[in-house]
Amino acid sequence: MLSQKLGRGVRLASQTTSYQSRSAITASSQKFKVLIVGAGSAGLPVAHQIYNRFKAAGKSLADGDIGIVDAAANHYYQPGWTLVGAGLRDKAEFSRPLVSLVPSQISLIPEDVKTFSPDSSSVTTTAGRDIAYDTLVVATGLQVNFDAIQGLPDALKDPQSGVSTIYSYQTCDKVWTDIENVKSGNAIFTQPSGIIKCAGAPQKIMWMAWDRFRKTGREGINVDFYTGMPTMFSVKKYSDALNELRLERGVGGHFGHELVSIDVGNRKAIFKKVGDSSEISVDYSLLHVTPPMGPLNLFKGSPIADAAGWVAVDKATLQHVKPEYSNIFAIGDCSSLPTSKTAAAITAQAPVLTENLFSFVDSGKVVIAKYDGYTSCPLLTGYGELMLAEFKYGLEPKESFGNFFDQKKSNRFFYHLKKDVFPYAYWNYMVNGQWFGSNGLSRPTF
DSSP: OOOEETTOOOOOSSOOHHHHHHHHHHHTOOEEEEEEEOOSTTHHHHHHHHHHHHHHTTOOOOTTSEEEEOOOSEEEOTTHHHHHHTTSSOGGGGEEEGGGGSOTTEEEEOSOEEEEEGGGTEEEETTSOEEEEEEEEEOOOOEEOGGGSBTHHHHHHOTTSOEEOSSSTTTHHHHHHHHHHOOSSEEEEEEOSSOOBSTTHHHHHHHHHHHHHHHTTOTTSEEEEEESSSSSOSSHHHHHHHHHHHHHHTOEEEESEEEEEEETTTTEEEEEETTSOOEEEEEOSEEEOOOOEEOOGGGTTOTTBOTTSSBOBOTTTOBBSSGGGTTEEEOGGGBOOSSOBOHHHHHHHHHHHHHHHHHHHHHSSOOSOOOOOOEEEEEEEETTEEEEEEEEGGGEEOOSSTTTSOTTSOBHHHHHIIIIIHHHHHHHTGGGTOOOGGGTTSOOOO
16 A cells, blocks of 8 residues: 655664664653654654743653654655755755654654554554553644555656656655656646645646746646646635636636546546546646545544544644543644644644643643644745745634735745745754744744
8 A cells, every 4th residue: 555644754674873772762661741643743843842841831841751653764844845846956955864853852762653542541553562641642644645546656656657746755856857858748737625735735836837837938838737626725815816827827727626547658647527427538748646635544443533534633722522532632634623734734733732731731621722723835836936825714814924915916035935944944943843833933822
């Protein structure tokens, strides 16, 4: 089964000496005051913030009181993969060894969780280790289901297929190669219906390809957007602006179309229309695919997940909705929070979760912090331009620069936030728990 957990890496056949040493130290630890499952873009920042919050309150946790369970070898800055696909950055800039990002006061268990046992406040790893906790934070990310589209896994491995995706570290640089190699014909960009990681990303790379074609004299390439969604974007303000841009640039818009299979030999993409069983076949020269996504298989039938497989938490407090599991919190893509799944959302969620977890441990109840659903999607619309979509629950805009810019219009300032500022802030501040999104370096107060 070819699937990828976003925010996770591949397992190394052997680890460095220091990594082996850390593993040996944590092997005897069977219980943690705070256990975090997942060391991606949610797990790492919240681990730091929890440690710092207790320290600031004069109730410092001892070294090893916080544990992170994750078998990944590498940690990725996933928003950077669009920049790689657009030829702006090298993908090596967006990968770091996970062990290098975990400080000594936090224990790293290099294993994956196999099952959750919330009634006994414990988890069991794939190695058979039982780990108990006082409080649990689930931050596992979501799953990208490459093999849900027939022919996609093999097409991604084939350097001559013309098929690529920014939704994988292994293939994001192939996107740029394919954009540079195509000379004529149809450039097709897809987006499935349902929940995906960063809902604007499928068209970000489309706009960059469109601009690149024109900057290099390839105006004859036809660009089409096939999406399972009914509109360009979920928030009307930005959707209307993006649709105007699509019409202005002559990009085809095919709504309610799901990619179901790829015929690489004949260069055909097969789509099914949403709402009926009819299929259409489309010729392509370049095909950028956004695979369907969903919760990890790990959560199927799990007592901590809802019927859809997301970890069921209160949308304001991030605490589990079941009173008997009140010592469980979730953050980021694995959670049931009804907002777009982005790194920006995590910057707003992490301090809320941290404050509520601290309050729960300190007083036995959650009383203060509430998350309003804030998320952001920096929509690249070409080289040197970007539309900054920011919104909260109810798909209501919540803009940081609304007093200075019309955020439904692209500009160069927003472009450099995405290209230069955000990656720098991520590696230097966010993974260390010191970046709070629209609040910058200032931790929000509650």
